[in-house]
Amino acid sequence: MKSRVKLKNSATLILCASLALSAMNAHASEDVKVLLEILLEKGVITQEEFDKKLKKVAEAQEIKEFNQAQDIRKATQAIEQRAETEKKFKTQFYGQVSAGFYQASKMTSLNTDVSGMSDQPKGNNRVGFKASRELDGDNSAMVTLESNFSARTGAIGADSGGYGVARSTFSSVFDREANVRWISKPYGTLILGRGPNLQNDLSSAFDSRQNWNFGGLKPIGRYVGSHSASGINRADRLIRYISPVWNGFNLDMGYSNSGIPNNEEKGNSYYFGARYKNGDFEMGYNHADVRLSSATSPNTQLAVNNRLDFLGAKYTMNQLTFNAGYIITRNPSAVSTANSPIGGTFNTNNTGGKVDANTIFGGAVYRFTPEFSWNGGYYNVQDKTAQSASNKNNDVRMFATGLTWTPYKDVDLFVDYVKAIREDGATGAFTIYDKWVPDTGVGSSCSSSTANIACSESKKSQSGISIGAQYKF
Numbered sequence: 001m002k003s004r005v006k007l008k009n010s011a012t013l014i015l016c017a018s019l020a021l022s023a024m025n026a027h028a029s030e031d032v033k034v035l036l037e038i039l040l041e042k043g044v045i046t047q048e049e050f051d052k053k054l055k056k057v058a059e060a061q062e063i064k065e066f067n068q069a070q071d072i073r074k075a076t077q078a079i080e081q082r083a084e085t086e087k088k089f090k091t092q093f094y095g096q097v098s099a100g101f102y103q104a105s106k107m108t109s110l111n112t113d114v115s116g117m118s119d120q121p122k123g124n125n126r127v128g129f130k131a132s133r134e135l136d137g138d139n140s141a142m143v144t145l146e147s148n149f150s151a152r153t154g155a156i157g158a159d160s161g162g163y164g165v166a167r168s169t170f171s172s173v174f175d176r177e178a179n180v181r182w183i184s185k186p187y188g189t190l191i192l193g194r195g196p197n198l199q200n201d202l203s204s205a206f207d208s209r210q211n212w213n214f215g216g217l218k219p220i221g222r223y224v225g226s227h228s229a230s231g232i233n234r235a236d237r238l239i240r241y242i243s244p245v246w247n248g249f250n251l252d253m254g255y256s257n258s259g260i261p262n263n264e265e266k267g268n269s270y271y272f273g274a275r276y277k278n279g280d281f282e283m284g285y286n287h288a289d290v291r292l293s294s295a296t297s298p299n300t301q302l303a304v305n306n307r308l309d310f311l312g313a314k315y316t317m318n319q320l321t322f323n324a325g326y327i328i329t330r331n332p333s334a335v336s337t338a339n340s341p342i343g344g345t346f347n348t349n350n351t352g353g354k355v356d357a358n359t360i361f362g363g364a365v366y367r368f369t370p371e372f373s374w375n376g377g378y379y380n381v382q383d384k385t386a387q388s389a390s391n392k393n394n395d396v397r398m399f400a401t402g403l404t405w406t407p408y409k410d411v412d413l414f415v416d417y418v419k420a421i422r423e424d425g426a427t428g429a430f431t432i433y434d435k436w437v438p439d440t441g442v443g444s445s446c447s448s449s450t451a452n453i454a455c456s457e458s459k460k461s462q463s464g465i466s467i468g469a470q471y472k473f
Contacts, residue, residue, distance in 0.1 A: 100468015
């Protein structure tokens with residue numbers, strides 16, 4: 001009897017242990033069933049006890065499997081949610097840098113021949129960061145921070161790439177872009193903050209030289225007043241709207257406020273224009289009324305002192321693309337006076353003011369192969385400011401041509417030649433390069449912090465050659 005009781009107690013202990021193990025895995029449940037069958041055969045438990053215990057084991061296993069399934073489902077949902085969040089939130093670190101060697105004639109106010117390492121001879125050196133978030137299937141938000149920098153000296157910030165040092169009066173780091181934008185497929189794009197406007201986009205799109213700093217539309221634009229990082233192609237406190245594309249056509253408009261309380265009319269500027277693309281043909285137009293003030297007294301200009309109309313077009317036939325355009329720049333408040341190169345222009349009646357000039361440009365790009373291409377551009381500036389003894393012929397005719405080889409997707413190797421022709425007695429200083437400090441032949445008077453920056457400018461005909469490379473990342 002005692003042996004039977006001990007055996008029964010032992011069986012009970014074994015059963016409890018087996019039930020505990022059944023909470024761990026399905027194999028334990030099968031082991032418990034086998035043990036119960038043995039106990040039933042030995043007469044230790046009755047059939048009724050066997051059925052009850054087996055039912056409890058099955059129920060425990062079902063609960064365990066359900067809990068495990070719930071845990072797996074929750075873990076899967078968490079993983080899927082994280083993946084979806086990461087998919088909607090994107091970050092991008094990007095930029096480009098170009099440098100090389102140049103040799104040019106009559107490139108300073110002393111008409112000095114110079115040579116040395118060039119800084120951003122093809123496109124502006126830049127480094128930037130973008131963070132975007134998908135709000136829904138049709139809408140997203142984006143923040144952009146972008147800065148210019150010098151490959152020669154490492155200086156960063158406003159105009160540092162052009163002069164090799166950060167300008168004391170414009171020392172902002174994110175001089176190219178610092179804005180937030182809402183991008184909507186059905187409603188268009190809204191941009192708020194520091195950034196480029198339509199003129200910046202058109203100058204690059206419709207110049208056969210791709211707005212190159214060496215012998216392209218950009219140095220011409222600085223001269224006549226259709227390009228300037230200080231209010232013309234980029235602006236502070238910018239509100240820009242770009243419409244969706246309707247049958248190849250879209251509108252583009254913007255407004256830059258002065259930020260002066262109760263004097264919003266001072267220093268504000270606006271522009272409006274449009275682009276159209278149909279197959280191989282594309283064209284664009286921009287009108288701007290700009291109030292440009294001095295560096296020491298920004299946003300104080302009351303009257304419009306730079307009125308701009310830009311029209312460009314291009315057409316592609318197989319491997320050949322033709323470009324052409326017409327620019328009208330007007331200074332409604334200008335009076336013909338002595339001229340001097342201030343900020344790349346030569347009218348000094350109003351600080352930052354631009355001259356009256358008509359500019360015609362055209363060119364072509366031919367791709368021999370997807371990796372190897374030729375480009376050429378011609379630019380003709382007619383100064384419409386009244387001629388006088390102190391303001392003689394400031395017309396400019398410039399021809400630029402180059403070859404580009406792209407051995408890798410993000411790497412360009414190039415060689416360029418530029419020739420600018422000036423008339424004798426010209427009083428407006430011009431440069432075939434986009435404003436930079438030459439490495440040789442520069443006196444102490446050449447400084448990027450001075451008001452009259454003529455480091456790469458002269459009033460004579462200029463010519464030069466540039467060899468370099470550009471890397472995009």
